[in-house]
Amino acid sequence: MRFQNIQSRRHSLKYQMLIILLSAVVPYAIRLLFISQDQPSLNGLHLTLAAGLLGGVLSVFAIRNIEQYPGVESVSSVLSLTSLIYCGLVVVFLIGRIDYVRGVLIGNYLLCVGLLFAEQFSGSQRRQLRIAIVESKSAKPFQAPNIEWIIVSDPDTLIENIDALTVDLRADLPEAWERRITNIALAGIPVYHIKHLRESVTGMVELEHLAETSYGTLSPPYLYILLKRAIDMIVAAIALILFCPVMLAVALIVRLDSPGPAIFRQKRIGFRGHPFIVRKFRTMQVAQADGDSRSAAMTRTDDVRITRVGAFLRKSRLDELPQLINILRGEMSLIGPRPEAAVLSAWYEDEIPLYRYRHIVMPGVTGWAQVNQGHVTNVEDVKAKLHYDFYYIKHLSPWIDMLIALRTVLTMISGHGAR
Incomplete structure (x- = not known):
């Protein structure tokens, strides 16, 4: 290997x-x-x-x-x-x-x-990796398609042809294991902390306690957030001018395709838990007023309510263009956790501990969860999505924003995650 x-x-x-x-x-x-x-x-x-x-x-x-x-x-x-x-x-x-x-x-x-x-x-x-793992209560193999796990429990076990070793470096290990791990590192074989490795491979943070976040505080680096806000305003203003003809054309096509307004407005939860009205091009038939609000807010796979034009708009992400106005209003960012409908957010907060913590940063038009997972609605999938959001918050920086921007372009081309 x-x-x-x-x-x-x-x-x-x-x-x-x-x-x-x-x-x-x-x-x-x-x-x-x-x-x-x-x-x-x-x-x-x-x-x-x-x-x-x-x-x-x-x-x-x-x-x-x-x-x-x-x-x-x-x-x-x-x-x-x-x-x-x-x-x-x-x-x-x-x-x-x-x-x-x-x-x-x-x-x-x-x-x-x-x-x-x-x-x-x-x-x-x-790249296929053969990684040895010193298994313990806090260090266990996790699902990763490109990793072959070699479980070792005895420091005297002969470990050959491995690309790396992973272990819980914060655990109290026996002296025999500490000596063996040191020798492996001196031999030039990478030794990874299991939690760090899991986060890098999966792109997710399993946040069970708020004390586990980075920066020594619950708040992300606001100096970068201020810079990010300035960039958002400039890019959104330029994009709004450039895409104005496209938006007018899309609005006209939406009106001609099915009865109802061109712009869809929905109450969503934003920065620090404050509600705001998000704007998108309408991609569904106009909902009946007497329907269940939670069900109406969910978009399912092959949803029959999606119009012919709406299917294309969702796949190409052109339906998100009116959110440039939300950015200029200071309600959204170009990149961040997607804002959830208020009715769904209230449901998730009741079912998932720490769900509200995702509101510590400005919601975005695109985000880390979107380029990795796509659109989800049921509680179990939302939990997984939340781990992606926590990873983004923990590693908030220009570099992860640039990575998301590049992957968003690939997502727009492929249509991954659209419903």
């Missing part, structure tokens, strides 16, 4: 070298077609090409040092490491007052991030 993974790493290195070349050369070549032949501009362009190649090499080197860690963290590290490296290149250019072509470097960065992310995401789906 380890030999297979070594071969896989060598195979991925070939793709990564090709990515470095493509991401640096393509923006350079495009700009070269339009640049004047004066020497200063050419020098700046050539230096930008060299910086792009260097940034790509450094990014691949950094990624390959952590890519053995399975799951979300390995993939999301592409965004954080590559962004930091290219920011460092910009700082060098500015401090050294070195001439460079900004548009080419930005294009190089975006291509590098996108292609490396796709390569890492694809590789993480294919």
